[in-house]
Amino acid sequence: MPDFSPVLPSTTSAPPSPPHSLSAKTITTSPNPLLPLYNLAANIPIPAKFKKAKPSLRLQRVKSKDEAASHDVTKLQTSFAILPSLKQLQTRKWTLWDLQHVVTFGCLAFCLLITPSAPFIKSAAMGLLAVLLAMPATRQFFLPSLPIWVYLFYFFASRFIAPEYRPHIWVKVLPALENVLYGANLSNILSAHTYTILDIIAWIPYGLGHFALPLVTTVMLFLFAAPGTTPVWARAFGYMSILGVTIQILFPCTPPWYEGLHGLEPAHYGMEGSPAGLKRIDELFGVDMYTTSFTTAPVPFGAFPSLHGGDAVLEMLFLQYCFPRFRAFFVGYVVWIAWSTMYLNHHYAIDLVGGGVIAAVTYYIARTKWLPRPQLDKTTRWEYEYVEFGDRPRVALDEEYGGMGLGLLQRRGSDEWTLGSSSSFDSMSRGDTLCGSSSSSPNILSPTTPNDDHHGGDLWSKVRTTSPRAVGLTGVVVEEEQREVYVR
Secondary structure, three states: OOOOOOOOOOOOOOOOOOOOOOOHHHHHHOOOOOHHHHHHHHHOOOOHHHOOOOOEEEEOOOOOHHHHHHOOOOOOOOOOOOHHHHHHHHHOOOOHHHHHHHHHHHHHHHHHHHOOOOHHHHHHHHHHHHHHHHOHHHHHHHHHHHHHHHHHHHHHHHHHOOHHHOOOOEOOHHHHHHHHHHOOOHHHHHOOOOOHHHHHHHHHHHHHHHHHHHHHHHHHHHHHOOOOHHHHHHHHHHHHHHHHHHHHHHOOEOOHHHHHHHOOOOOOOOOOOOOOOHHHHHHHHOOOOOHHHHHOOOOOOEOOOOHHHHHHHHHHHHHHHHOHHHHHHHHHHHHHHHHHHHHOOOOOHHHHHHHHHHHHHHHHHHHHHOOEOOOOOOOOHHHOOOOOEOOOOEEOOOOOOOOOOOOOOEOOOOOOOOOOOOOOEOHHHHOEOOOOEOOOOOOEEOOOOHHHHHOOOOOOOOOOOOOOOOOOOOOEEEEEOOEEEOOO
16 A cells, blocks of 8 residues: 655755855756856956945044144234244245345335435334244235335335436327327316316215225235235235336326426426315315325326326226126226326326236236135135135146146245245145036146136125035045045
8 A cells, every 4th residue: 555644854955945046056056047147247347437445444644733724724824933934034945936025125225225314213114124024923914015015115205316317207298199099188178177076076086095995905805805815916006006106207297287287398306296186175175185295296297107097907807806796896996086087187098098007917917826716605715725826727737846647736835925825725636626627627627717717606696516625534534436535
């Protein structure tokens, strides 16, 4: 009789494998017909870019507080130590651009030479200047502004130049150029009919704005522009003014008011100046704000170039570069002061053109080499983490500094003696241009100019959604996919 008792499975036999298992044991023992495909897939290497790299950690020395503060582009000097400054001058590598200091101190020495003898006062003033330039806390303000102080000293000291050393005074040159270039004397036309309301409108930019706006511009650039903008502005303003006074001394020309008082008869040194249209302002308010000062002006025949026009153009160029939203307002101010100088009978139109050309050249040199670029997502100077200088194109492989394609461009000259110098890093080390990414070309970092950066946006209204920031951990560098994030 057949045995119908149940057959129990053996405890030593292997359990059945899942039908779709991909284990090595199943593949080797199962007669799966897809075995060749599994073997083929196992032998195909996965490209490196699709592999998830394992982050590797390496230790990096954590910077001290002093070292971290030295790279803060918004930090101001607080040290009053003189010896480190003297050692810094001894080890400094001087360049051709340091000839600016030769010009500054040469002009200062000339002023000391022609002014009346006062050895005690002059020695004390020069000693005080040396101390102010030696202490870092004061040098950061007085060294960039030194050309402005020298310009003021130069302007007022020029009255002491002996007449026998002065050149001939040109009376007919500017009126002739005015008629040749414009077909008429624009200053005489604009000043032919005067009204009280027009006097006040012309007095505001010429008699007030000209003296107050340089200080206002300095404060605005210091608070709201990129760190390092104010020193460049101060030096540009000072050197432009020194050049303007030098041209006025070497090429003295009579202003329009002289033609109204004396015609085209020859002028000579010792003649008094004239407040021209500003005399009506003194009569209107019953004070002597301009009559005495313009009558005894140290450079009465300094019509060309017009520093009223030159200063206004330079202020407009710097302000529109940093605050392009108000560009129309700044340009309008230049037009306003240009009209006022001719309406008040102080300058010809050719004088304004000369001053504007000098200001434009000065600004161009400063912008292309030293002027920090504004960043659209920053409102005040304290929001900047890095600063980029000039508007020349840069290549990622920086041959000058020996970079190996890493874009680690550090500004040369980490002291205030170099024009526009800073201890900050160039933003190329972060892979960005001023207000955008350079991803369109991995090897070329495109130049950024105000027109490119601020078209359709500006410092106050356009905000960039991303900004390069370092990840602050604990002194550990994470390497993943051949990228390094350096942390503080």
